[in-house]
Amino acid sequence: MRKLKDNILLGLLWFAAFLTVAVLVMIVGYIFYKGIGLISFDFIFGDYSPSGGGGILPMIVTTIYTIAISLLIATPIGILAAVYLQEYAKQGRLVNTIRFATESLTGIPSIIYGLFGAVFFVTTLKLGMSIIAASLTLTIIVLPVIIRTTEESLKTVPRTYREGSLALGTTKLQTLYKVILPSAMPGILSGLILSMGRIIGESAAIFLTAGTVAAMPASIFSSARTLTVHSYLVTQEAGDIELAAAVGIVLIVLILILNLTATFISKKLNKANY
Amino acid sequence: MSSIPIKKDAGEIGKANKRKYLLEKVSGRVFLFCALLSVVSLLLIIGFVFYKGSHPFIAEGYSFIDFLLGSDWVPSEDKFGILPMIVASIYATIGALIIGVPIGLFTAIFLAEIAPRSVAKIISPAVQLLAGIPSVLYGVFGLAIIVPFLQNNLGLIKGQSLIAVIIVLAIMMLPTVVTVAETAIRAVPKTYREGSLALGVSPIGTIFKVVVPAAKSGIMTAIVLGMGRAIGETMAVILVAGNSLIIPTSLTDSIRPLTTNIALEMGYAFGTHQEMLFATGIVLFSFILILNFVLARISSKGGN
Amino acid sequence: MNTIVIDRKTVTDKSVNTTEQQKKIAVKDLNLFYGEKQALFDVSIDIKEKEVTALIGPSGCGKSTFLRTLNRMNDLIDGVKINGKMVIDGEDIYQTNDVIKLRTKVGMVFQKPNLFPMSIYDNVAYGPRMQGIKNKAELNKIVEESLRGAAIWDEVKDRLKSSALGLSGGQQQRVCIARAIAMKPEVILMDEPTSALDPISTLKVEELIASMKKEYTIVIVTHNMQQAARVSDKTAFFLNGEIIEFDETNKIFSMPSDQRTEDYVTGRFG
Numbered sequence: 001m002r003k004l005k006d007n008i009l010l011g012l013l014w015f016a017a018f019l020t021v022a023v024l025v026m027i028v029g030y031i032f033y034k035g036i037g038l039i040s041f042d043f044i045f046g047d048y049s050p051s052g053g054g055g056i057l058p059m060i061v062t063t064i065y066t067i068a069i070s071l072l073i074a075t076p077i078g079i080l081a082a083v084y085l086q087e088y089a090k091q092g093r094l095v096n097t098i099r100f101a102t103e104s105l106t107g108i109p110s111i112i113y114g115l116f117g118a119v120f121f122v123t124t125l126k127l128g129m130s131i132i133a134a135s136l137t138l139t140i141i142v143l144p145v146i147i148r149t150t151e152e153s154l155k156t157v158p159r160t161y162r163e164g165s166l167a168l169g170t171t172k173l174q175t176l177y178k179v180i181l182p183s184a185m186p187g188i189l190s191g192l193i194l195s196m197g198r199i200i201g202e203s204a205a206i207f208l209t210a211g212t213v214a215a216m217p218a219s220i221f222s223s224a225r226t227l228t229v230h231s232y233l234v235t236q237e238a239g240d241i242e243l244a245a246a247v248g249i250v251l252i253v254l255i256l257i258l259n260l261t262a263t264f265i266s267k268k269l270n271k272a273n274y
Numbered sequence: 275m276s277s278i279p280i281k282k283d284a285g286e287i288g289k290a291n292k293r294k295y296l297l298e299k300v301s302g303r304v305f306l307f308c309a310l311l312s313v314v315s316l317l318l319i320i321g322f323v324f325y326k327g328s329h330p331f332i333a334e335g336y337s338f339i340d341f342l343l344g345s346d347w348v349p350s351e352d353k354f355g356i357l358p359m360i361v362a363s364i365y366a367t368i369g370a371l372i373i374g375v376p377i378g379l380f381t382a383i384f385l386a387e388i389a390p391r392s393v394a395k396i397i398s399p400a401v402q403l404l405a406g407i408p409s410v411l412y413g414v415f416g417l418a419i420i421v422p423f424l425q426n427n428l429g430l431i432k433g434q435s436l437i438a439v440i441i442v443l444a445i446m447m448l449p450t451v452v453t454v455a456e457t458a459i460r461a462v463p464k465t466y467r468e469g470s471l472a473l474g475v476s477p478i479g480t481i482f483k484v485v486v487p488a489a490k491s492g493i494m495t496a497i498v499l500g501m502g503r504a505i506g507e508t509m510a511v512i513l514v515a516g517n518s519l520i521i522p523t524s525l526t527d528s529i530r531p532l533t534t535n536i537a538l539e540m541g542y543a544f545g546t547h548q549e550m551l552f553a554t555g556i557v558l559f560s561f562i563l564i565l566n567f568v569l570a571r572i573s574s575k576g577g578n
Numbered sequence: 579m580n581t582i583v584i585d586r587k588t589v590t591d592k593s594v595n596t597t598e599q600q601k602k603i604a605v606k607d608l609n610l611f612y613g614e615k616q617a618l619f620d621v622s623i624d625i626k627e628k629e630v631t632a633l634i635g636p637s638g639c640g641k642s643t644f645l646r647t648l649n650r651m652n653d654l655i656d657g658v659k660i661n662g663k664m665v666i667d668g669e670d671i672y673q674t675n676d677v678i679k680l681r682t683k684v685g686m687v688f689q690k691p692n693l694f695p696m697s698i699y700d701n702v703a704y705g706p707r708m709q710g711i712k713n714k715a716e717l718n719k720i721v722e723e724s725l726r727g728a729a730i731w732d733e734v735k736d737r738l739k740s741s742a743l744g745l746s747g748g749q750q751q752r753v754c755i756a757r758a759i760a761m762k763p764e765v766i767l768m769d770e771p772t773s774a775l776d777p778i779s780t781l782k783v784e785e786l787i788a789s790m791k792k793e794y795t796i797v798i799v800t801h802n803m804q805q806a807a808r809v810s811d812k813t814a815f816f817l818n819g820e821i822i823e824f825d826e827t828n829k830i831f832s833m834p835s836d837q838r839t840e841d842y843v844t845g846r847f848g
Contacts, residue, residue: 006478016380077308084305101313109506116319160692168705169682201408204508228408241418248411291678
């Protein structure tokens with residue numbers, strides 16, 4: 001009896017794993033199958049044409065803009081905030097408040113960020129639907145990710161490094177940028193790459209703050225659409241699954257590259273780290 | 275000045291160090307300021323969303339109860355009831371959890387406990403990678419494959435339905451649930467397993483009676499994260515939900531959850547209509563807080 | 579700011595001068611608390627210049643805690659309170675608040691070698707560089723002198739630019755000592771410096787300590803009584819946060835005046 005039960009459970013475990021793998025393979029397989037026909041040099045590096053047949057360069061450029069701007073702002077703030085929490089703060093009410101806020105930010109769905117961005121950056125700060133408004137919204141979205149991953153990697157720096165440095169009559173600041181941050185760098189970089197993935201995958205928040213203009217952005221104050229939003233819009237408006245899948249391939253490849261880079265960096269730097 | 279020989283000139287070093295102490299103080303303040311920015315952001319978000327969302331009920335005489343329990347949403351006629359969306363969101367989330375959590379959990383157990391190392395080594399990173407691909411693509415897949423499939427096999431007029439949403443969300447949460455739960459299960463110390471096996475409990479029995487309970491808090495986190503993804507998902511859901519404003523009574527009804535309502539109408543809404551979308555946001559926000567709270571309670575109770 | 583410090587110093591100078599000239603460190607009634615828990619009780623000890631003073635006692639007796647009060651490393655721990663007098667070269671180190679200056683004067687070597695993940699050269703040059711020394715020739719000179727001073731120059735001179743973490747444990751610990759010497763300190767604190775080393779490396783470090791006595795005042799915590807007997811001039815026996823006995827090392831090990839010291843050094847507990 002017990003044996004039978006065990007075998008049933010074991011069967012279920014195999015079945016669940018099989019199902020998960022099958023479904024996920026099917027999705028990726030389908031996207032590649034549907035979209036690969038459109039992939040060409042002109043598709044990736046050609047300008048968009050509203051009549052169809054054009055490329056997705058404007059969306060790639062927009063995606064790169066949003067990544068660059070949001071990380072440019074969120075990286076220093078996130079790293080320094082993590083440094084404060086991990087290296088400077090005394091445990092207490094203030095730190096608990098900051099941690100609570102950071103955790104809460106992680107749990108907010110992106111559509112709420114979109115609402116906020118639309119009223120705060122777009123309307124109140126008069127930035128309009130634009131790449132910059134979307135990037136600022138994204139900055140808040142990735143800030144908790146950067147803070148958390150930086151904190152985790154600061155935790156892995158041995159306490160003896162800090163003591164060794166401070167005992168030589170250095171200040172905390174010197175210890176930080178000469179010893180602690182270099183040691184924590186692989187983890188911090190992996191966190192930044194994860195954030196890039198998060199920005200690339202984001203749709204709702206960008207949809208409400210950057211708008212949907214399908215053209216090469218003239219500046220960061222222009223409305224534009226990212227790859228992900230583009231993939232959504234061609235599906236929703238034109239039902240063009242093929243095009244959506246082709247954009248999907250670009251997205252999946254980008255995410256794959258980012259993940260591999262993150263793994264590579266943390267391995268490489270860990271070794272180079274003497 | 276002093277009879278004891280001082281090797282290092284007190285005055286000079288004092289001066290150099292004074293700059294260092296000043297820098298130390300300033301940098302500490304800068305770091306604190308950066309850390310406080312996340313608090314400021316949270317306050318700004320809550321402040322703006324709540325201010326905008328509560329305005330109709332505070333200043334314009336709309337009833338919050340009617341908003342929550344009204345079943346008609348016709349902005350042009352000044353009717354703002356979001357009950358259909360609330361029900362749709364709840365059904366879709368619970369449905370996705372019912373399908374996604376057991377499959378995800380069993381997959382995680384399989385990868386951590388049953389699968390040969392070489393197999394797990396390939397599948398785990400692949401699943402992890404899938405957690406990172408844009409959720410919109412799950413929606414595209416849903417619209418292209420799941421919706422027509424339902425339409426043809428269930429004889430529906432329109433394949434976009436509650437069940438389509440549930441399936442897409444369940445698939446979407448799988449990578450998150452699997453990855454987080456697998457990590458938690460792997461973290462259970464070997465001695466637990468050995469102790470149970472030594473008592474003559476079968477390997478499968480050990481997994482379900484010892485290992486899984488020991489990994490409970492991590493598994494709970496996996497469920498919370500998966501649920502967060504499901505309830506907050508917007509664009510993928512729009513593609514497969516059908517977006518009808520009715521209270522769903524069957525799995526095949528077309529639905530419009532809270533998130534999609536905001537995304538669909540934010541583009542052209544203004545005035546009270548726009549504020550009502552913010553109010554929808556508040557409800558969504560409160561939902562997530564309540565669900566997290568409930569799940570935290572369940573998991574802490576299970577522990578006693 | 580400076581003048582205040584100097585004023586205070588001249589005042590304290592006098593009081594020290596009247597007692598004993600050779601005294602490098604004078605501790606009087608030092609108490610230390612971790613939150614509510616008291617870890618050191620009325621510790622008083624005078625440490626002489628250019629001598630090796632060993633601190634012995636069972637684990638948890640406060641010897642390491644005491645050592646770390648000498649360069650204020652306990653400041654790094656939240657909730658530590660200290661009262662009493664801790665005077666080094668006539669300055670009460672808990673009054674002047676210039677920990678940078680204190681730590682450049684009082685160097686420290688830790689229980690486990692804790693070199694940074696940098697080259698050997700960069701490790702030794704780290705402290706001087708942080709003090710603002712940029713001149714290449716000067717740094718080269720400091721690095722060589724320090725490594726020679728730590729009796730490790732010949733072993734590493736050909737690989738200064740390679741990773742410090744590639745050295746053996748014993749070599750790493752001697753580079754740690756070189757790193758401390760590079761600051762030209764007057765006092766060097768050592769917290770069980772050989773506890774992570776094999777016997778041969780331990781012997782080398784002990785020889786080094788003996789030779790360093792000519793230039794530095796050394797305070798060493800050790801759990802190894804043979805080591806205390808071999809390297810130190812004076813020994814203090816700590817028990818439960820108090821100094822039970824402090825005297826010439828010979829005397830502590832041959833005819834201690836307190837029964838508890840005798841029990842400890844003869845291995846009856848600890």
